[in-house]
Amino acid sequence: MDRSGPVARLRAAVSAFGRTHPGQRWCVALSGGADSLALTAVATRLRPTTALIVDHRLQPGSAAVAERARAAALELGCVDAQVLPVTVGSVGGPEAAARTARYDALQGARDGAPVLLAHTLDDQAETVLLGLGRGSGARSLSGMRAYDPPWGRPLLGVRRAVTVAACAELGLRPWQDPHNADPRFTRVRLRTEVLPLLEQVLGGGVAEALARTATALREDGETLDELAAAAGAGLRTGSGADTRLDAAGMSDLPVGVRRRVIRAWLLDGGACDLTDVQIRAVDALLVAWRGQGGVAVPSGLVRERLFAGRRNGTLVLYREPVD
CATH class of the missing domain: 3.40.50.620 (HUPs)
Known part of the structure; x- marks a missing residue:
């Protein structure tokens, strides 16, 4: 050979x-x-x-x-x-x-x-x-x-x-x-x-340049994910599907870390196949809060839809039946 x-x-x-x-x-x-x-x-x-x-x-x-x-x-x-x-x-x-x-x-x-x-x-x-x-x-x-x-x-x-x-x-x-x-x-x-x-x-x-770009972004992203995991652990209350995120504490986080905390929280709560647009919409419940309603996020649910919303100073997940 x-x-x-x-x-x-x-x-x-x-x-x-x-x-x-x-x-x-x-x-x-x-x-x-x-x-x-x-x-x-x-x-x-x-x-x-x-x-x-x-x-x-x-x-x-x-x-x-x-x-x-x-x-x-x-x-x-x-x-x-x-x-x-x-x-x-x-x-x-x-x-x-x-x-x-x-x-x-x-x-x-x-x-x-x-x-x-x-x-x-x-x-x-x-x-x-x-x-x-x-x-x-x-x-x-x-x-x-x-x-x-x-x-x-x-x-x-x-x-x-x-x-x-x-x-x-x-x-x-x-x-x-x-x-x-x-x-x-x-x-x-x-x-x-x-x-x-x-x-x-x-x-x-x-x-080759595109592959190098992917490697560099992945390495940076892994560092931010570690920071987000540490930050998110102190801002969650409850457990399972009832886990909430403290809105005031979340708003103080750097944007790159905050959106990663949101993503992890949504996935742990049953969301899947999240897009950047959906994560930004949930982020707006923190940084552009005007009393707006919940944000629908994709999930594996069949007869219900999963939403993220803001209630009493926290981000919460809730479900509504499909019409």
Whole structure:
């Protein structure tokens, strides 16, 4: 094996991840595409590996594609390979719904082991651009973590072209997902239109620069999260869904810390999928209080809606039935 070739580069990246996050075994999410196929080939040489192949059943012949990926995983040396058929819903649009179904299936099948995902530096750059376009704040621009238990992403510092070249070096034939060329999907247009244009206009290195930006923002954000956790602990009263936040004390906090306290409080109270706009609206109950009503926040509730409001000098969470 060429010690400077693509397979060696992938092996170095996965080995470094393994040294930082030790364990006896791991799973790898395998689609059959170049990124996950190359990751699987390398992972099996380093640690006992189980391949988890999610069949979204969104395309004709998906079961056959999944079975080919399972066979390839076993040929590469995986100790086990499982096909996980899922039903994709509609909440959040097709991309978000498929992602939710996929992660739920992987979570249910991993049997306590971490799951390696084949996200590359290119995926990280696309994630940062998506967050920038949506205006969803620094947290979204921070991109994906290399390890967000149980999810591991050892290839975040590796370009997608390296995984394609690694498959060629190993004689592997990756599956070409037609969805990856479908311009109806936002990520596809970012990948095929926006990033190449940025590379051309700015003279190259854009993907690497976006990934560095994500790292810097994530490091700053983690520091602010620690400060917010310490500050919020002294401003909460009650417990569970009845936890309240002291409005006067919250108003004295720096804005970056205050909004992180609000976010954590909302999530602990049952909110989910929060946007920067919603957090700012709740923040206005503190810093722009004019007697306004509560702010609806998304939650997993079916017959009720979750609200944040201000009562008797505190922020409270309450529910109202859906009409």
